[in-house]
Amino acid sequence: MTYIDLNYQPRESDLLVWFRAEPPAGKDMKYVADRIAEESSIGTWTDLKTLLPEIWEKLRARVYEIDEKNKYVKIAYPLHLFEIKNMPAILASVAGNVFGMKSVEALRVLDIRFPKELIQGYLGPKYGVQGVREMTKVYDRPFLGTIIKPKIGLPAKMHAEVAYEAWVGGLDIVKDDENLASQEFNRFEERLALTLEKKDIAEEETGEKKIYLVNITAPYKEMIRRAELVQDSGNEFVMIDVFISGFSAVQSYREEGFKMAIHAHRAMHAAITRNPEHGINMLTLAKVYRLLGVDNLHIGTAVGKMEGSAKEVSEIREEIQLENVPANESRFEQKWYEIKPVLAVASGGLHPGHVPAVVDILGKDIVIQAGGGVHGHPEGTRAGAKAMREALEAKMQGIPLEEYAKEHKELREALEKFLH
Numbered sequence: 001m002t003y004i005d006l007n008y009q010p011r012e013s014d015l016l017v018w019f020r021a022e023p024p025a026g027k028d029m030k031y032v033a034d035r036i037a038e039e040s041s042i043g044t045w046t047d048l049k050t051l052l053p054e055i056w057e058k059l060r061a062r063v064y065e066i067d068e069k070n071k072y073v074k075i076a077y078p079l080h081l082f083e084i085k086n087m088p089a090i091l092a093s094v095a096g097n098v099f100g101m102k103s104v105e106a107l108r109v110l111d112i113r114f115p116k117e118l119i120q121g122y123l124g125p126k127y128g129v130q131g132v133r134e135m136t137k138v139y140d141r142p143f144l145g146t147i148i149k150p151k152i153g154l155p156a157k158m159h160a161e162v163a164y165e166a167w168v169g170g171l172d173i174v175k176d177d178e179n180l181a182s183q184e185f186n187r188f189e190e191r192l193a194l195t196l197e198k199k200d201i202a203e204e205e206t207g208e209k210k211i212y213l214v215n216i217t218a219p220y221k222e223m224i225r226r227a228e229l230v231q232d233s234g235n236e237f238v239m240i241d242v243f244i245s246g247f248s249a250v251q252s253y254r255e256e257g258f259k260m261a262i263h264a265h266r267a268m269h270a271a272i273t274r275n276p277e278h279g280i281n282m283l284t285l286a287k288v289y290r291l292l293g294v295d296n297l298h299i300g301t302a303v304g305k306m307e308g309s310a311k312e313v314s315e316i317r318e319e320i321q322l323e324n325v326p327a328n329e330s331r332f333e334q335k336w337y338e339i340k341p342v343l344a345v346a347s348g349g350l351h352p353g354h355v356p357a358v359v360d361i362l363g364k365d366i367v368i369q370a371g372g373g374v375h376g377h378p379e380g381t382r383a384g385a386k387a388m389r390e391a392l393e394a395k396m397q398g399i400p401l402e403e404y405a406k407e408h409k410e411l412r413e414a415l416e417k418f419l420h
């Protein structure tokens with residue numbers, strides 16, 4: 001019995017997976033494709049006496065396309081194979097055991113096409129791009145943000161003061177770092193209270209809405225307790241390390257129905273996304289997080305310190321923001337129906353000198369976030385924040401940075417330090 005069915009026309013209701021597969025020595029693409037379809041649907045390494053014909057007929061995956069040259073394998077999975085509203089179990093099928101089999105030398109998931117029937121089982125973002133714009137009254141430009149640095153070590157009181165400096169310097173958003181939780185020198189409750197006090201003052205002084213991305217990542221029950229504290233405080237956002245917390249926690253958290261928007265940090269993603277031969281690419285993870293319902297998602301910068309090409313990050317941006325994503329040489333067409341667009345977060349090694357390039361690559365529906373690029377400014381946090389704002393003003397007005405810097409001291413100082 002083979003799962004190869006090259007005459008099969010996928011149904012609209014099928015879930016499709018686009019793999020790149022390396023056959024083991026002495027084996028061909030048909031062999032490896034068959035093994036992947038087998039293990040990721042109903043089969044195992046030998047024939048089964050318990051495999052009823054109706055199970056085979058109704059639930060087996062079908063390899064409907066093999067591209068020998070590019071080592072691509074496309075597999076269609078009938079929807080009945082899955083519990084629709086159970087993302088962890090769906091991934092356990094199509095992106096589970098298959099990565100560890102000897103019968104596959106290397107395996108990469110390039111894309112998953114989610115059918116309408118499955119998409120309708122998920123909430124998607126509560127706010128998304130438009131909701132965050134409504135929340136902040138920022139409509140026609142990218143958001144600017146920073147991460148409090150050093151990422152760990154500041155006492156809660158100083159954390160709040162640095163946040164205040166960043167906000168009054170002109171940034172919209174201040175974020176906890178991915179590894180800041182409730183360490184003894186910066187307890188969660190105290191940090192939340194002190195930072196929100198400063199946020200109120202900064203909003204008062206600037207007349208602008210400010211955002212605090214407080215990190216609630218913790219074991220699930222504790223994460224929920226922290227989310228309740230944030231909801232009681234009236235803060236608009238929480239931040240979750242979504243990859244580390246897991247698909248189950250992220251789905252459940254979104255279904256808890258908290259009022260806050262979700263800023264998704266992807267720390268650890270590169271453990272499975274970075275190797276182009278093996279693992280799951282960030283585009284596929286980003287689709288899962290859009291479906292599960294994050295409002296902001298880190299996707300890379302192309303120009304900063306983290307890996308990811310301009311083509312890769314801009315394709316991910318399209319995937320999390322377009323209503324209908326067109327197919328291309330390594331991506332399925334994907335319709336998103338009612339699922340809102342996600343705000344893309346460009347972060348990692350950025351400074352004011354990068355602002356024009358990031359906007360050129362990713363457009364306006366983004367958060368441009370800089371930690372070292374703000375707190376490393378020669379004149380400190382407030383000047384670093386001002387320099388980011390000035391860089392964005394220059395970009396929005398179409399003025400070259402060097403030109404604008406002539407009249408803007410903080411930007412000039414930033415470019416001198418970070419570019420020259």
Ligand SMILES: O=C(O)[C@@](O)(COP(=O)(O)O)[C@H](O)[C@H](O)COP(=O)(O)O
Nearest residue numbers: 147298300306347348349350370371372
């Ligand atoms: O800790 C850091 O490195 C950052 O806070 C950036 O700080 P800097 O601005 O000081 O580099 C973010 O966690 C990374 O951007 C995450 O990477 P990604 O956005 O690619 O997931």
Ligand SMILES: [Mg+2]
Nearest residue numbers: 147151177178
């Ligand atoms: Mg960080």
